[in-house]
Amino acid sequence: LAKTTQPISMDSYEGQEVNITCSHNNIATNDYITWYQQFPSQGPRFIIQGYKTKVTNEVASLFIPADRKSSTLSLPRVSLSDTAVYYCLVGDPSYGGSQGNLIFGKGTKLSVKP
Amino acid sequence: DSGVTQTPKHLITATGQRVTLRCSPRSGDLSVYWYQQSLDQGLQFLIQYYNGEERAKGNILERFSAQQFPDLHSELNLSSLELGDSALYFCASSVRAGYNEQFFGPGTRLTVL
Numbered sequence: 001l002a003k004t005t006q007p008i009s010m011d012s013y014e015g016q017e018v019n020i021t022c023s024h025n026n027i028a029t030n031d032y033i034t035w036y037q038q039f040p041s042q043g044p045r046f047i048i049q050g051y052k053t054k055v056t057n058e059v060a061s062l063f064i065p066a067d068r069k070s071s072t073l074s075l076p077r078v079s080l081s082d083t084a085v086y087y088c089l090v091g092d093p094s095y096g097g098s099q100g101n102l103i104f105g106k107g108t109k110l111s112v113k114p
Numbered sequence: 115d116s117g118v119t120q121t122p123k124h125l126i127t128a129t130g131q132r133v134t135l136r137c138s139p140r141s142g143d144l145s146v147y148w149y150q151q152s153l154d155q156g157l158q159f160l161i162q163y164y165n166g167e168e169r170a171k172g173n174i175l176e177r178f179s180a181q182q183f184p185d186l187h188s189e190l191n192l193s194s195l196e197l198g199d200s201a202l203y204f205c206a207s208s209v210r211a212g213y214n215e216q217f218f219g220p221g222t223r224l225t226v227l
Contacts, residue, residue, distance in 0.1 A: 034215065038157075041202070041221070041223075042220065042221070043116065043118075043204045043206070043218025043219055043220060043221055044157070044204075044206075044216075044218050045116075045218065046215045046216065046217070049215060087157065104156065104157040104158075104159070106156050107156060107157070
């Protein structure tokens with residue numbers, strides 16, 4: 001089974017840039033890497049998705065190296081409201097990639113302090 | 115608001131009982147996913163349906179079953195409940211089967227006493 005590894009927790013201060021890295025060996029050729037944000041007692045919320053190199057949207061950037069065995073979510077100038085758990089999602093190649101068993105990482109608990 | 119609805123919000127029941135959780139996907143989404151989230155296990159994928167057909171299975175127990183109906187709403191049935199089944203159960207939907215941008219509902223909190 002594919003396995004993802006993320007730091008359990010990170011601390012930051014308001015206004016700083018935060019980078020969260022996810023390691024994902026055995027990622028399938030056709031898989032995409034997706035990041036979600038989750039607040040307590042709420043369902044996860046889609047942040048960004050990418051296949052390779054760099055993707056940017058209005059809230060985050062995603063950096064993926066050529067070997068695709070890791071990815072880095074970058075949150076620019078975080079605020080207190082960015083305090084949440086961030087999950088890295090990749091498809092499981094044992095079940096045919098992103099159309100099969102979907103595996104969330106353990107998540108990274110980001111705490112933003114004033 | 116993601117557009118995905120789940121009922122009920124809270125459910126308290128006893129061991130050995132059976133419950134049904136309901137999910138209505140976003141309008142136009144054909145794929146429905148079920149997840150279980152407990153404190154010690156994190157977010158666990160249970161099962162996926164696409165346009166009425168089972169598409170993928172994750173760590174779903176044999177005591178659990180699900181289905182997706184012609185109107186695309188889905189139900190997750192949990193039977194012979196145990197204390198360890200207490201968790202948040204999320205439903206998510208997406209447009210396509212292999213599309214990782216999923217929209218999650220607010221969840222159903224199940225407490226088994």
